[in-house]
Amino acid sequence: MLFGPLLASTGAGAGGADAAGFASLLFVFLLSTFIGLGVVTRVSRLLHTPLMSLTNAISAIAVVASIVIAGQDHPPVITLLGAIALAASMTNIVSGFLITDRMLKMFKRPGEEKRP
Amino acid sequence: MTFWLIEGAYLVASALFVMSLYWMNDPKTARRGVGAGVVAMALAIVGTLFNPGIVNWGWIAGAVLLGFLLGVPLSWVPLTAVPQRTAVSHAFGGLAAGLVGTAKFYLWQGEPESFTAFRTFALVAEVILGFLTFTGSLMAAGKLQEVKWIPQRPVTYPFQNTVNIGLLGVAVACGLALVYRPVELAYLFPVIVVLALAFGILLIIPIGGADMPTVISLLNSYAGLSAVAMGFVLDNKLLVIAGALDGSSGLILSIIMCRAMNRSFTNVLFGAFGQVQPKAGAAETRTAKKETPEGAAQVLEMASQVVIVPGYGMAVAQAQQRVRELYDELTKRRIEVKFAIHPVAGRMPGHMNVLLAEADIPYDKLVEMDDINPEMAQTDVVLVIGANDVVNPAARHDKASPIFGMPIIDADKARMCLAIKRSMNPGFAGIENELYFADRTYMLFGDAKAVVGDLVKQLSGGSGL
Numbered sequence: 001m002l003f004g005p006l007l008a009s010t011g012a013g014a015g016g017a018d019a020a021g022f023a024s025l026l027f028v029f030l031l032s033t034f035i036g037l038g039v040v041t042r043v044s045r046l047l048h049t050p051l052m053s054l055t056n057a058i059s060a061i062a063v064v065a066s067i068v069i070a071g072q073d074h075p076p077v078i079t080l081l082g083a084i085a086l087a088a089s090m091t092n093i094v095s096g097f098l099i100t101d102r103m104l105k106m107f108k109r110p111g112e113e114k115r116p
Numbered sequence: 117m118t119f120w121l122i123e124g125a126y127l128v129a130s131a132l133f134v135m136s137l138y139w140m141n142d143p144k145t146a147r148r149g150v151g152a153g154v155v156a157m158a159l160a161i162v163g164t165l166f167n168p169g170i171v172n173w174g175w176i177a178g179a180v181l182l183g184f185l186l187g188v189p190l191s192w193v194p195l196t197a198v199p200q201r202t203a204v205s206h207a208f209g210g211l212a213a214g215l216v217g218t219a220k221f222y223l224w225q226g227e228p229e230s231f232t233a234f235r236t237f238a239l240v241a242e243v244i245l246g247f248l249t250f251t252g253s254l255m256a257a258g259k260l261q262e263v264k265w266i267p268q269r270p271v272t273y274p275f276q277n278t279v280n281i282g283l284l285g286v287a288v289a290c291g292l293a294l295v296y297r298p299v300e301l302a303y304l305f306p307v308i309v310v311l312a313l314a315f316g317i318l319l320i321i322p323i324g325g326a327d328m329p330t331v332i333s334l335l336n337s338y339a340g341l342s343a344v345a346m347g348f349v350l351d352n353k354l355l356v357i358a359g360a361l362d363g364s365s366g367l368i369l370s371i372i373m374c375r376a377m378n379r380s381f382t383n384v385l386f387g388a389f390g391q392v393q394p395k396a397g398a399a400e401t402r403t404a405k406k407e408t409p410e411g412a413a414q415v416l417e418m419a420s421q422v423v424i425v426p427g428y429g430m431a432v433a434q435a436q437q438r439v440r441e442l443y444d445e446l447t448k449r450r451i452e453v454k455f456a457i458h459p460v461a462g463r464m465p466g467h468m469n470v471l472l473a474e475a476d477i478p479y480d481k482l483v484e485m486d487d488i489n490p491e492m493a494q495t496d497v498v499l500v501i502g503a504n505d506v507v508n509p510a511a512r513h514d515k516a517s518p519i520f521g522m523p524i525i526d527a528d529k530a531r532m533c534l535a536i537k538r539s540m541n542p543g544f545a546g547i548e549n550e551l552y553f554a555d556r557t558y559m560l561f562g563d564a565k566a567v568v569g570d571l572v573k574q575l576s577g578g579s580g581l
Binding site: 018019021022025028029032033035036037039040041042043044045046047048049050051052053054055056057058059060061062063064065066067068069070071072073074077078079081082083084085086087088089090091092093094095096097098099100101102103104105106107108109110 | 143195202209332343344
């Protein structure tokens, strides 16, 4: 049975706490996917390009994990991996938010001032 | 104390991320959404820095600085290059996920009790998704940027799908073996990484340029899912929430793109579009009617409602500013001008809207396909600029056409249609366009920028306004 170890650890014993933590994360995942679907279907079609660059920046939340790995006292190779991941995430955060704002500034209603 | 400081920051950040996407529902509030996103991200980062045990401040500062040095110039790219930039940032997202997974795997070798079955499973998923998104997105970016050594046309070979799925299958099998014996079988881990990297390349090679909007959206979804898997590995709810928001956004955009082209996911990923040879035959003997800029300008002047259908060809010719001038000339004469935007106009979801917004065209004039089509019969003149397949009536009735069933903008239903085109060569997908041979269609041959410029000149010079 391929998934044997996964299912076995739902039982009592050492795996119990882990399984409970995992299950609660599954609930979080499920609910936030539904929220995501609900919110994103309402996003104006005009703004789908900025939406994608904004979610790019948001999913660079991997920065949180990269900071911990790069920052803690680990062997240099691990620190290097963490630092590369941190630089990549930081690039996405900076460029994602900046370009989204740059694009959104361009959307004008009639009568609004032309940009200088 | 520290626990609640960090968790509190993460909690507020999660709420702000949701609000950030919520405010994108209207261009009026959208910039507030960016603000919310920035605050959320800052909270998450500062909260994380309070983690006990962080000592390598130099490494962190260096990496953050590098991120700024790369990120700021990446946000200055011209809007025509935004699809490539987006693909590159999906690649970075995938890379970060893959590297964090790799680091965790080798760290846990020293503390094998961390390898619970669930975590190992999530870690394998994170690494496979992360690395395949990395190479896949780089390939997509290369195709969009038209880098020389990356073929634009779909590359196919015998048993392609079998080989691809086989590779992925082997990677997944190795991953499941690791779930059983994470320490003894640790040598399988590099195999998984290499297979995932290879799979990402092979997945994108057979996909043609016309399908790039769907592929970018799909890779967006994968990047989000790899962040979710990372959240499962690290037991971090913020990662799961932000990743799920990104994943669901990518999913919705992919579905919209697929519907707009009347294709299914499997068809996009495994179908190698552009292979279908359009039937040669009757089309070649037909001739299209030509019109001069003078005549076209007169026709436009007489109209009371004009609809402009822009395609990516307009952006390639850098004609947006001229189009804006034409819009000004026509609205000055109290002619109602609207722009009909097909969902796949441009090279990523919503691309055409951004290109026109940059030229200062008010966004209430940018009308979606489904909203403009009922108005087409009352429209005096439709002006097609650099669009092709999205106005081809063959999609409605010609079952032999590769684009049959794709929703189109009904340019042929207007009282008159003017189409600007460089030559009679078929477009990107290599399909003959019936619209150009229709009774009410007149062609304006030439570069889009030059032709629209001529129209503007005629209108501004001749009318005595």
